[in-house]
Amino acid sequence: MTSIGGASGMVDWNLAVATATRLVRPGPEVSRDEARAVVAELRRHAKASEEHVREYTRMGGEDIRDTPVLVVDRAGWVRANVAGFRQILSPLLDKMQERRGAGPGQAVLGTVGGKVTGVELGMLLSFLASRVLGQYETFAPASRHLPAGENGGRLLLVAPNIVHVERELDVAPHDFRLWVCLHEETHRTQFSAVPWLRDHLEGEIQSFLSETEVDPMTVLERVREAAQSLSGGRPEGEEGEGRSLVELVQTPAQREILARVTAVMSLLEGHADYVMDGVGPAVVPSVAEIREKFQQRRAKGASRLDAALRKLLGLDAKLRQYRDGERFVRAVVKEVGMDGFNRVWTSPNTLPTKAEIAKPADWVARVHRKAES
Template sequence: MNIFRSVRAVAGAEGDGDGTGSIDWAAVADAAKNATDPGPLDLTAEERDGYAADVRDARRRLREVGEVEFEVPATIEVQNRHHWIDANIRTFERVMRPVEMRGQVPLPGLTRVVNTGTMAFMLSFLGKNVLGQYDPLLLAEPPIEGEEAEHGLYFVHPNIVRVADMLDVDYPRFRRWIAFHEVSHAAEFGAAPWLSDHLERRMEDGLEGLAEGQFDRDAFKDLDTAMTAVEGYAELLMDRAFDDDYEDLREKLDEKRKSGGPVGTLVRRLLGLGLKRRQYERGAAFFEAVADERGVAAASAVWDGPENLPTDEELDNPWMWISRVDP
């Protein structure tokens, strides 16, 4: 980790070839990685087999419990923190491209430095804390004809080991729990081929408005509602499918998040991680109510089509959704 190099990378941020880009993505990657210890990735054969078995068993259990058909992504990577930063640079660059291409950039030199520093700080913070990730490749370039988009499934090994040690929980059991959560997201997108397109359209609407200096409240509200369903269903499916006790894992992880100190708490609020937690809790309460009343398979009907997504009002009144979708 080299903070001086990180600061130097941000200070020297440049734009695209014509000097107009509002974020220097090469400098973001350089600064974020210089501010982040990559962490060890010296996996034993037992650990490699463990990750593979966790993913394989999660797929089998989630199929059985949710009564959904899906495949895990072809790309499954056990990463260090720098690997995760590199993978997500590509994601954020895709997401921000509409704003960069169409947005008006006052004081372009200063704007590039500020934006580059902000993105580098965000990716460095997340790179030190993310445990696993399912990447549905939103806003990615269409695959070549005859090929399928290769969604990704990532596990940040140094963070999983560190957090298991901090929480004083069994590392293989904790690793397995994380695998079940991320494979739950793969189950959603695999069971709902339309979901990526649906989220992309709402993201594009919202980003287009931002690029024009406007805030499309409806687009972002729809996106929040859809993501609440995504996060909530994953929580339900993971909890019902996980083949071991997990309450202590959840309680200890929640306690860790709450006790992150004033700086960590502020950063999490700025990055919207509090919103993500609200999505988990609100979505999980909705799907727990549906599953308790009609079963997990009935809850899985949410992925039959975009018309089955709960509305914002239905998220707080599951019976409205049940009577509309499964009368």
């Protein structure tokens, strides 16, 4: 991962990867044979989930775009995400580099700052790498070790984290692994069956980033605050504690874009939860037990430090997206059926707004009654 262009001075990406892989906690103890068996089973479940999800959602056909499924360890997740972050953030980092200027001493300061930011980004990634069970990478660039689909995209299943959680919850491993794959396969189906969705979401994200007018050091300071939370370096009650990184850099225009992106993400996450629970009873015998224990785990959270960092990173908002989005999908399917719900994938204009996520009947009225009138 050699540096490219002006963005090279803002973040030392190689150092971010090295720091994260050095700091990330080891996964659960498994023998080599056990590890091979877990990987093989996850691959089988991912393949089986394709048919289950597509039949249940009625999405996709023979022409559906295919994307690879990769079973990775925590270090592999870090490398994949650094590559994705680097691609999507490159325009913003180039812009920040230009604003910083090229005066005397800036090259030296840039190198030092890039390394500091690389270390701190690595700390954050090491925290997240032990928590993610699976992830559909929408904007993944292909590499020799990490292939991606023709237009980007790949599904990651983080084997050690799945094993860790299934042991923590004391649930049937076979059932839990399939349950996780059903959720992640739904995301894969969303983007592979709806060709315009990736470009739409990328456009929204780039519009959000292009509106960023804060001083570069302000953005880097937010990363530093989050990193210090990991080590307990921020005093309790310090101003700004508990605010997410996104909230700290918003302009009025960004807030409008963020509302649209939040609605889309709520839809995608809620749809995946709905499908996972809908398919589950037929193919996952212990789905009720798994769902109950997993929800308790989400609600309970972890230490105060962990909770503070989750809020700072905006992860609390992601949990709300699961809940609010699932309620939206459930209400719409109940009202107009699965085929009626699938009108949501027609175009960007049929996506729900943030207000409609909270009031599904308004989406039904806008999309269905307007179409029928």
